[in-house]
């Protein structure tokens with residue numbers, strides 16, 4: 001190693017450590033945000049070694065500070081005429097690559113730390129798609145569980161009555177996330193349209209097809225995840241045929257991942273909800289899961305009432321004790337910890353790819369990387385949803401619609417290029433086979449270069 005090389009490496013490490021210390025001092029109480037920042041920072045040492053101009057322009061201190069965070073009161077009346085108050089958020093993190101873009105989450109756990117971690121991750125994920133979209137996220141601590149349809153509508157209208165002034169087709173384009181599906185997006189868009197007095201379909205994505213929405217958006221994250229895993233398998237000269245797969249969750253991502261996995265000939269033996277998981281050694285009956293979750297909105301445990309081959313276990317982490325070749329966490333953040341990762345590895349898992357956002361904690365990720373498990377991080381593997389959202393924006397501005405097949409083909413190509421860019425960045429910066437480092441770097445470099453071109457602000 002030359003002295004110059006060592007100097008660059010030391011300077012890069014010292015710079016990253018000092019920025020992380022500042023982030024910690026300013027955001028010490030925001031555990032999820034710090035976890036996401038640390039995960040990205042750990043990958044960036046080789047980039048800063050080769051790009052001292054990023055240090056000179058203090059890119060890192062600028063990129064971890066959101067452009068702005070909007071927090072607002074959402075007051076609404078429930079069916080008993082009682083006034084309820086929730087807190088709404090929109091984090092507009094970075095718009096160097098395009099308008100802020102990211103979902104809205106309605107869930108009681110929503111707080112500023114979760115919003116910031118999701119928006120921060122979204123910057124790099126969106127950049128990685130190659131589509132012109134920046135990073136944002138929003139939501140509310142509103143709990144949609146047990147609410148009537150009218151309560152959901154009134155809440156969405158109250159939420160948009162404040163949010164509308166911060167968004168727009170060229171400004172910030174929210175979409176759905178946990179607790180926000182097609183119905184909620186419809187109510188939100190209706191209210192936006194009434195307030196603005198204009199048909200600006202590109203202001204929200206995830207709209208109903210035929211009413212501004214794109215075909216294949218519903219399927220996009222799950223299908224995209226499976227297209228990404230297909231590339232991982234091809235790399236190792238493997239295929240889905242006869243592979244046993246464990247999928248957690250039974251929401252939008254999980255259901256369409258299972259659909260595509262089964263289409264490719266994999267055997268999916270489990271899925272779950274926030275109460276527990278089912279194990280069906282004969283293979284999941286997806287029609288039944290859809291009936292339970294999408295039609296009846298029931299708990300996953302009712303699956304065993306119809307399928308004698310299946311068992312139900314209370315609690316979420318046990319799902320990772322089921323032996324499998326491929327594990328796809330598609331439920332929520334931090335659902336795989338070190339112990340679950342060790343169990344998966346001991347049982348012979350070969351591929352893990354993240355459908356949910358940050359479902360594996362740092363210890364789990366490191367265990368996968370050290371134990372030769374090919375690991376597809378969320379940022380890359382679950383970017384299909386936002387990629388098709390960008391395609392929805394493109395259709396809205398062109399005022400036309402593409403066929404399901406056309407969108408699905410574009411999605412597949414985007415997932416292939418995300419995989420290739422992540423793999424090549426990992427190789428270029430000295431971490432072959434490490435898609436965590438590769439996707440972080442590929443997403444980051446594009447944003448950092450854009451920031452250099454726009455000057456200091």
Ligand SMILES: NC(=O)c1ccc[n+]([C@@H]2O[C@H](COP(=O)([O-])OP(=O)(O)OC[C@H]3O[C@@H](n4cnc5c(N)ncnc54)[C@H](O)[C@@H]3O)[C@@H](O)[C@H]2O)c1
Pocket residue numbers: 176177178179221248249250251252253254272273274275316330331332333335355356357382383385386
């Ligand atoms: N929908 C998208 O397009 C999209 C895109 C990218 C990432 N994601 C991420 O994927 C994850 C799932 O999103 P979704 O849209 O499918 O949400 P969803 O609300 O449709 O489904 C979430 C599912 O996970 C289950 N769940 C919640 N907590 C759980 C736990 N601890 N253990 C097991 N199951 C649990 C819920 O019961 C539900 O079945 C989230 O992390 C989300 O941020 C979603």
